[in-house]
Amino acid sequence: MELSRLPGFLLRRVLKSVAVILAIVVCNFLLIHAAPGDPATVMAGQSGAADPQYMEQLRRQFGLDQPLTTQLWIYLKGVLQLDLGFSHRQQAGVAGLIMDRLPATLLLTGAAFLIAISGGVAMGALAARRVGTWADSVITVIALAFYATPLFWVGLMLVLLFSVYLEWLPSFGMSDPSLNATGLALAWDVAQHLVLPAVTLGLFYLAVYARLTRATMLEVADQDFVKTARAKGVPEGRVLRAHVLRNALLPVITFAGIQAGQLVGGSILVETVFAWPGIGRLAFEALLARDYQVLMGVFFITSVMVVLFNLLTDLLYALIDPRVEVA
Incomplete structure (x- = not known):
């Protein structure tokens, strides 16, 4: 192994790895959001209040009322900033x-x-x-x-x-x-x-x-x-x-x-x-x-x-x- 080639090799691999990770993030996002069920209904049920107004408030709070492409863009920006979102169940950062x-x-x-x-x-x-x-x-x-x-x-x-x-x-x-x-x-x-x-x-x-x-x-x-x-x-x-x-x-x-x-x-x-x-x-x-x-x-x-x-x-x-x- 020639050490002179190592920096270039690492740079190419890192760039490819970033592209692979971003593709995986997009696929995971689309697959999870394609699953049946409404997360707002689950969150409302956990809090003991399932009236329509409260569910609409939850959708606005967590961005679930936005189009899927908008949600994906917001999530990608968060990932690039190492912000993986907020857990509604545990009330803490992911x-x-x-x-x-x-x-x-x-x-x-x-x-x-x-x-x-x-x-x-x-x-x-x-x-x-x-x-x-x-x-x-x-x-x-x-x-x-x-x-x-x-x-x-x-x-x-x-x-x-x-x-x-x-x-x-x-x-x-x-x-x-x-x-x-x-x-x-x-x-x-x-x-x-x-x-x-x-x-x-x-x-x-x-x-x-x-x-x-x-x-x-x-x-x-x-x-x-x-x-x-x-x-x-x-x-x-x-x-x-x-x-x-x-x-x-x-x-x-x-x-x-x-x-x-x-x-x-x-x-x-x-x-x-x-x-x-x-x-x-x-x-x-x-x-x-x-x-x-x-x-x-x-x-x-x-x-x-x-x-x-x-x-x-x-x-x-x-x-x-x-x-x-x-x-």
């Missing part, structure tokens, strides 16, 4: 609500990603090295089982086993408010609450990485440069690490960069099952309340994260494989 919940989601998805990528690569490498043996068969069966099992069922079974029967781990929430813990005690409490949801979210992707690593390692192992290294007498362990595994990680990194962004959206189900206070649960609550501003805000933040993860993946790709140029 940006503030998301920023309060985002650290919990990043903690959950980050832990799940580490579990998935480290465990998946390790299992896939072991299966490729022991191909055709009982270890390969066991890893393959386990990976297929994790891949085919619904996340909510895995979460509920983990709660029954480790929380109800064994009583080793807490089942719901991010921390125990009755402890009033601070410092290391609070960190330990959060870590205990994190185990079950992170494992639940990570198991599905662990299975994907295990299968992908195994397949790519077996494919790379048949390449001529690997055979040449073995013919020169390079130790088998070094061949596997420096030649086979390193080249096999390239498609894994590509897939991981895509999945890292999708983990944030995929955490909605896990956060709901475990009552984890992240943006996934915030989006679910907003969907039930027809809080369009919060939904669009969550979609916007997750879209930005997906684009950023893809940009980081491209840079990491070039760092790992010198043959890949940023241009």
Whole structure:
């Protein structure tokens, strides 16, 4: 990778990313407003007053009486100013609500990603090295089982086993408010609450990485440069690490960069099952309340994260494989 080309590459990617994010914002806005139902009716019902005058006042207050194109232009100007609107349900700014919940989601998805990528690569490498043996068969069966099992069922079974029967781990929430813990005690409490949801979210992707690593390692192992290294007498362990595994990680990194962004959206189900206070649960609550501003805000933040993860993946790709140029 030539460092002189890096600024131009980053500039082009940033401009493309901004265009992609704006297109996603427009699509999300149109799709959400195409949904049946009147948000003013929901807001009036929540406040206990559903007379026509009050509903008309709500429509004027939140701009629902404006044409759709006018509403879209107002929303786009707000997004460009990092103003994601106001939540009628929680009576607070959408940006503030998301920023309060985002650290919990990043903690959950980050832990799940580490579990998935480290465990998946390790299992896939072991299966490729022991191909055709009982270890390969066991890893393959386990990976297929994790891949085919619904996340909510895995979460509920983990709660029954480790929380109800064994009583080793807490089942719901991010921390125990009755402890009033601070410092290391609070960190330990959060870590205990994190185990079950992170494992639940990570198991599905662990299975994907295990299968992908195994397949790519077996494919790379048949390449001529690997055979040449073995013919020169390079130790088998070094061949596997420096030649086979390193080249096999390239498609894994590509897939991981895509999945890292999708983990944030995929955490909605896990956060709901475990009552984890992240943006996934915030989006679910907003969907039930027809809080369009919060939904669009969550979609916007997750879209930005997906684009950023893809940009980081491209840079990491070039760092790992010198043959890949940023241009």
